Amino acid sequence: MSTPKNAAYGYGEEDAELRRGPWTVEEDTLLIHYIACHGEGRWNLLAKSSGLKRTGKSCRLRWLNYLKPDVKRGNLTPEEQLLILELHSKWGNRWSKIAQHLPGRTDNEIKNYWRTRVQKQARHLKIDANSMMFRDAIRCFWMPRLLQKMEESSSAMKTQNSSTPPSTPLNQTSQASALPPPPPPPPPLEGSLRISKAINSFDHEKNSNPGNYCTSPSIFSSDSMMSISKFPEISDYPATSLHNFDNSDYNPFLRSSFYVDNCGSYDMDDFNMSAMSVMGGYETSDCHMAESNWAYDDMAESIWNIDELWQFRKLQDRNI
């Protein structure tokens, strides 16, 4: 399939032979078979030798982002979201570096997640996604909510006790749904207690020291944070973050909530834009719940109630 764009883009005669756009099943099969025989690498050579009318880059991208067997499909779990938030706060847009710590996730996927979900929230709040304020907001509200969600997921697992089949994650692509059914959920987590402790630790500190809890490392302190022992060391990992995330294919912690519906929602009924407006005096006149529905999407479901917003506002005032 040679797209009409080729001519418009001014590709050379040789390039005109190249295919662009979505990959076909035949192309995928060809690439998979070639790599099975010859291995990865030498992508330009691969592109020529395999008979694929694609650039080496295109072949590499297709393999790494889609065809490679260990690529994980489906929604990001709360654990993965939490890790992305934490690592991004440390490394910024180093997507490939972040992806190295999320087994089966590609830099492209993480990048898309950040742009479509996280930056969307920043836009709604009219805060620069790279600003300290937004980072604080993430750390103070979003991350604890994800921790809470993880705890709820593990609790749900306990009660469910694997008697019912796992539900399908929302927004699964058609390709993903074509994959074999997932294995049954693992037994209840040994780490859930740790997570609970982390949340309790956070709540305790918030209550005893409400003006300062935003910057407290206790949220992710190593002794209160989940410490499932399978996770390998992450060399230059932030001291305040999630230690010991797993790089193995089978990670009971990650998988535990992978099959939990992503449709649980936090109580956002009492959330309104007047509450939002306390955050740094942002203009909210053109930012309505009805417009954005952001309180109900799967990202916003995990964040922010009025109390926390007031706390956040106090903190901001104090810092000014």
Place this chain on the structure above:
DNA sequence: AATTGATCCAACCGCCTGTAT
């Protein structure tokens, strides 16, 4: 049922870095 707008994500592009010659 049709239309429109929003969202998601696969794929592409250009730039940068590392390596071989």
Place this chain on the structure above:
DNA sequence: GATACAGGCGGTTGGATCAAT
């Protein structure tokens, strides 16, 4: 050291899909 090439990375685009009207 200069050049060419391959591979990797982050930013962006555009088509497909979903949701709202």
